[in-house]
Amino acid sequence: MKNTLLYIPLFFTLPLLGNKPVINDTIRIKEVVIRTRNVDTPVSGYKKTTIDTAILSFNRNKNLSDLLLENTGIFVKSYGMGGTATPSFRGTGASHTIIDWNGISINSPMPGQSDLSLIPAGLIDEIQIYYGGASMQLNSGGIGGAINLETKPIFKRETIISANSLSGSFGRYSGLIKVKSGNTNLQTVTKAFFQKAENNFRYLNDKISFEPIWQTRNNSQVQQKGFMQEVYFHRESYTASARVWYETSDRNLPASILTLQSNSNEKQFDESLRTMVNYDISVPQGNFTVTAAWLMSRLNYSNQLADIDSRNLSESLMLKASYDDRIGDYSKLKVVLDRQSDLIKSNNYDHNTTRSTTTLTVSVNRKKEHVCTFFLLREIIIKNKIQIPDFSAGVQIGLINDKDYFLGANISKNSKIPAMNDLYWSPGGNSNLKNEHSLSTEISYSMKEKIADIIEIKYDLSAYHNVITDMILWHPGEFSYWTADNLKTVKATGLESTLSANYSLDNFHSGFKLAYSFTKSVGGRSGISDDASVGKQLIYIPENQANYLLTLGYRRLYSTWVACFVGKRYTTSDNSEYLTGYVVNNLTAGIKIPIKKSSADISFSIDNVLNAEYQSIAYYPLPGRSYNIKISIQFVKQK
Amino acid sequence: MKKLTNLLLLLTVLVACKKTPDIPSVNYTMGGGVYIMDEGNFMGGNGSLSFYSYDSLKMYNDIFTKANGRPLGDIPYSMIIKDDNAYIVVNNSGKIEVADQATLQSKATINGLISPRNMMVINDSKAYVTSLYSDSVAIISLSNKSISGYINIRRTSEAIVLVGNKAYI
Numbered sequence: 001m002k003n004t005l006l007y008i009p010l011f012f013t014l015p016l017l018g019n020k021p022v023i024n025d026t027i028r029i030k031e032v033v034i035r036t037r038n039v040d041t042p043v044s045g046y047k048k049t050t051i052d053t054a055i056l057s058f059n060r061n062k063n064l065s066d067l068l069l070e071n072t073g074i075f076v077k078s079y080g081m082g083g084t085a086t087p088s089f090r091g092t093g094a095s096h097t098i099i100d101w102n103g104i105s106i107n108s109p110m111p112g113q114s115d116l117s118l119i120p121a122g123l124i125d126e127i128q129i130y131y132g133g134a135s136m137q138l139n140s141g142g143i144g145g146a147i148n149l150e151t152k153p154i155f156k157r158e159t160i161i162s163a164n165s166l167s168g169s170f171g172r173y174s175g176l177i178k179v180k181s182g183n184t185n186l187q188t189v190t191k192a193f194f195q196k197a198e199n200n201f202r203y204l205n206d207k208i209s210f211e212p213i214w215q216t217r218n219n220s221q222v223q224q225k226g227f228m229q230e231v232y233f234h235r236e237s238y239t240a241s242a243r244v245w246y247e248t249s250d251r252n253l254p255a256s257i258l259t260l261q262s263n264s265n266e267k268q269f270d271e272s273l274r275t276m277v278n279y280d281i282s283v284p285q286g287n288f289t290v291t292a293a294w295l296m297s298r299l300n301y302s303n304q305l306a307d308i309d310s311r312n313l314s315e316s317l318m319l320k321a322s323y324d325d326r327i328g329d330y331s332k333l334k335v336v337l338d339r340q341s342d343l344i345k346s347n348n349y350d351h352n353t354t355r356s357t358t359t360l361t362v363s364v365n366r367k368k369e370h371v372c373t374f375f376l377l378r379e380i381i382i383k384n385k386i387q388i389p390d391f392s393a394g395v396q397i398g399l400i401n402d403k404d405y406f407l408g409a410n411i412s413k414n415s416k417i418p419a420m421n422d423l424y425w426s427p428g429g430n431s432n433l434k435n436e437h438s439l440s441t442e443i444s445y446s447m448k449e450k451i452a453d454i455i456e457i458k459y460d461l462s463a464y465h466n467v468i469t470d471m472i473l474w475h476p477g478e479f480s481y482w483t484a485d486n487l488k489t490v491k492a493t494g495l496e497s498t499l500s501a502n503y504s505l506d507n508f509h510s511g512f513k514l515a516y517s518f519t520k521s522v523g524g525r526s527g528i529s530d531d532a533s534v535g536k537q538l539i540y541i542p543e544n545q546a547n548y549l550l551t552l553g554y555r556r557l558y559s560t561w562v563a564c565f566v567g568k569r570y571t572t573s574d575n576s577e578y579l580t581g582y583v584v585n586n587l588t589a590g591i592k593i594p595i596k597k598s599s600a601d602i603s604f605s606i607d608n609v610l611n612a613e614y615q616s617i618a619y620y621p622l623p624g625r626s627y628n629i630k631i632s633i634q635f636v637k638q639k
Numbered sequence: 640m641k642k643l644t645n646l647l648l649l650l651t652v653l654v655a656c657k658k659t660p661d662i663p664s665v666n667y668t669m670g671g672g673v674y675i676m677d678e679g680n681f682m683g684g685n686g687s688l689s690f691y692s693y694d695s696l697k698m699y700n701d702i703f704t705k706a707n708g709r710p711l712g713d714i715p716y717s718m719i720i721k722d723d724n725a726y727i728v729v730n731n732s733g734k735i736e737v738a739d740q741a742t743l744q745s746k747a748t749i750n751g752l753i754s755p756r757n758m759m760v761i762n763d764s765k766a767y768v769t770s771l772y773s774d775s776v777a778i779i780s781l782s783n784k785s786i787s788g789y790i791n792i793r794r795t796s797e798a799i800v801l802v803g804n805k806a807y808i
Contacts, residue, residue: 206709
């Protein structure tokens, strides 16, 4: 019996960390060429992490919000599956996180943020996460950080067709099909997805009445579908690409459990069309890249009871040109010119509204021996008005020769232009708003070590301090509606730490990852009289958050255990009310079956194994224990 | 094996313990005063009840939540006092909270009403509740603290007054 108990953890495991093959067969493959734009240049002294293909592949049926919550220290505030989900990076708000698609911001210009529930993980090939000042390498405005969603080709003479389906509790179904085909010069990638959920789970409502009542969540159905088409062409010196991403989301919005459930009839329809063309060319003097993108986003919200019929359409045209070149033996210069023009048509604005911004960024990255330095200067021009320049400087020092032990530090002054809703929403928008500014400092330590070629250990620790001034807040105004103003100073201080290890021997693989983040994000002085939020933690930002991931695999079998802890979150700005912390455990077990060069993968997972009762947003319950079965098939045909 | 079993049992006990919040009983109405109702934001569930004490000249905010450890609900719209009980009509939560009128500690919740608006006590055992979105007036049994029936008036209703033995809606 004792021995049996010892084997139980082995059942819940998988080789997810790293790209460890499950099958121990050695297959020699032909050389392939992976080409992508130069968004991903590593820069010293900043924190940047990557969610790689292995984790994305394993989570391809999830959306970006679940993926980030389970695998990073980023807190995601979510209304539940399919419901609006927004990120909070290093103690900042949702609009302080920039979401990019291949280096182009896809944040809606209206609220200035992205709904992570509308981004399926299955469409993305790699996710790069830029923390704090590191985000300035990508775009402006990411006071908290930035997330870049990469879709990139592998130039290989083969055709891969993969199909993935999931069926689960609470009427959940999803499907994803990918077709990749081409040769060493031309590649086409087609991805299509569908997702549907009833979300009709049971929960105990102990807030509505004298005696707790079991209720079933209603008006919570969600349906999403879309596709992405990519075409890539490359020769020796250049690569050209075109991408289209279309999707729709139709969802009913459940009400707070404090209201009569049958009264709820809120609905939201989202539609987005994103197109992008890109041309990279290497010339003797350096690399030149041009990207043009046109993005359309539609959001219609209706609430019959409240007599609201909100219709919103935004279109953005973006042009981005960059040039990089070596200066001497140790330095690299990069110049980026970025132009974005937005058009908003909304029945919540007084009239159609436009805005154009131009950004010029110059950066120098220098590496000599064990010291790397980086400096960036950025100028933003809005409606022909020059803003106060932003800058960032970082340094990284290698502590031991030929070993991966590093100390890093950076200081950044970043700014975020007001969202269009803050400026023009009627009523309450304030066209006189100033930019929000942040001054952040960060020190970090990181190491990576291999022991006896079978164990790899990674550790990193970062401490940061960020002061945000002129933060925009909506507050009760002089009249009967709320209005936006630059009111607040916020000081965010925190620690982030990640420890991971991989072990691989013969047919057995294991790995674990433990991430912890401490975030103290405190409201400072504000323009509100008798402001009770001064000195208090910002709402919906947990001080403590941790993730745990254990993976084990033996031959074709694999399993994972993911645990996610989110600490206490205040729900009122004077910190008088709060949501208690929670731990959610997810378990998965599966088997991979190779069939010649193709393969099948069948897995079973239990989410929220311990049936924890929890809420991400006050009075919006999240599901208890649920079950999913997933089947994936992949056909490979080499030409 | 026995030690392991004992350990598991101990863990079960440890995780099963849940501290019940200790909510002090406060008599707000000593010395007299006035209740002030705040509807909050529609669909926000942040309505509240305050009491202004004539005796201490103090304002006590959010007293229902403080007395019961749970929010009052979405759009508390009207309130009447009958004997020792306060009847708080919470419109968009579709309910009436029955609480001690001095301490606001909850005694019962009358659920299942459709957009209730105003309540009128007809006699010692019966009250009527109007409805914004249904064509009936609900009859409330004050002794059972529950819905005892409906009067179909074929249209929605708002205010209600009692003159003599007639209710005007």
